[in-house]
Amino acid sequence: MSTPAPSLTPLTPALSEADQAALTDLYVRGTPPNTLRAYERDLIYLMAWKLAAFDTPLTWPEDENVALRFILDHSRDLSEAQDSAREAAEALIAQGLRKTLACPAPSTLDRRIASWRAFHRMKNLGSPFDAPLIRQTRGKARRAAARRKAPKSANPITRDVLEQILDSCGHSLRGIRDKAILMLGWASGGRRRSEIAALMREDVDLRDYDRDGVIWINMVATKTTDIGKTPRLVLKGRAAEALAFWIKVGGIDDGPLFRPINRNDDPLERRLSPDGIYQIVQNRLAAAGFPKGFATPHGLRSGFLTQAALDGAPIQAAMRLSLHRSLAQAQKYYDDVDIVDNPATELLG
Missing domain, CATH: 1.10.443.10 (Intergrase catalytic core)
Structure with a gap:
């Protein structure tokens, strides 16, 4: 009986609690204050959405099906929908975390996904958003929701x-x-x-x-x-x-x-x-x-x-x-x- 060939895929070492704390501290000290505030807001939003949509807290690494659902829920207007996506959105509106049932701006979704990926990196974990299907779905959603970019100021101060x-x-x-x-x-x-x-x-x-x-x-x-x-x-x-x-x-x-x-x-x-x-x-x-x-x-x-x-x-x-x-x-x-x-x-x- 032949000996199985060894796996060529290196195993990612698990971080100890002390190493995880040190890594988190390094991220905090090395990240601009405005970005840290954005991370905090996005984490609160993601936690609330996961609870509203699945009645479970965030997991690390997050499941690809959850990432896919997040993109789908935030890539369409839910005003006429009668499904669980609308129920989750209404729960977020009640908490003051979402303003309307309208489709969020692509830039808002991009930022929240970027934050979610950053949280995985902080824990030395792979992100579900790197999966081919998730990346392709995100690209389709971005094109479907494309809108003309509004100027940051209605008029220039000449x-x-x-x-x-x-x-x-x-x-x-x-x-x-x-x-x-x-x-x-x-x-x-x-x-x-x-x-x-x-x-x-x-x-x-x-x-x-x-x-x-x-x-x-x-x-x-x-x-x-x-x-x-x-x-x-x-x-x-x-x-x-x-x-x-x-x-x-x-x-x-x-x-x-x-x-x-x-x-x-x-x-x-x-x-x-x-x-x-x-x-x-x-x-x-x-x-x-x-x-x-x-x-x-x-x-x-x-x-x-x-x-x-x-x-x-x-x-x-x-x-x-x-x-x-x-x-x-x-x-x-x-x-x-x-x-x-x-x-x-x-x-x-």
Whole structure:
């Protein structure tokens, strides 16, 4: 009787509880705070969905049939359905974890699947979403639910819009802070609200300000750059003056650069949240007379690039400040400029 051939498939060693705890801690310390918050929200959602759909908790590794059911349940409109998928969705709505029975956006489903896969990696386990049938089903679902991507801001905050917003800020400490936020967010290349909120006082280099009127911004990381590889950004002119004035009158010697302000017009110790940045932009737009929903904080980013196109600035120069990784992505803002306003139409004079 011949001896069976040994298996060539290596066995994945099981992690001890101590190793699992160390791996989880490493993931937590090495993952950006915004991503950790997204993981937490997605884990809560996945746990609630599994209980509602199967009356059982999540398992590790998760069964492929559960992964397939998750995709199917989140790839169609359940408004007219009369099945278990709708019942699970209604349970999530009752818990405040889902808004409607409508088909979720493909990007939302993609993010939750990405989180679920990340949880498997944290446990050194294979993901059911890597199975050929699951991957194919996800691709079909993505194409079936494809919808035109809505702009992140209804309108860009171009220079003339920004000037009107700045006029609403006034001379209170709150107004001085808001002016510094808006001008830094726009003039440094169109910073995202999470990037503005994350800035610390030590990220601002004022050594050249008195001599040259230049402030250097040292960002730890952005959505398109890694930690330690983000180039320094520069502020000049009025934007530099607004930031330097906020630092001086706000007494910002260390800690968070931008902070909430109490009713006595005094800055607090904690940082301003990204949602706080959102509210500031909305409040200033309203104070300047713009209609509700006119723009979001992303309008600072789209407005910077749109204004660069209107002024004839080379797209590569604008991208050095915006830190866009994709030329095609930045080009969209240049393409949105009306051909009549394109400075190249006046080359002959």
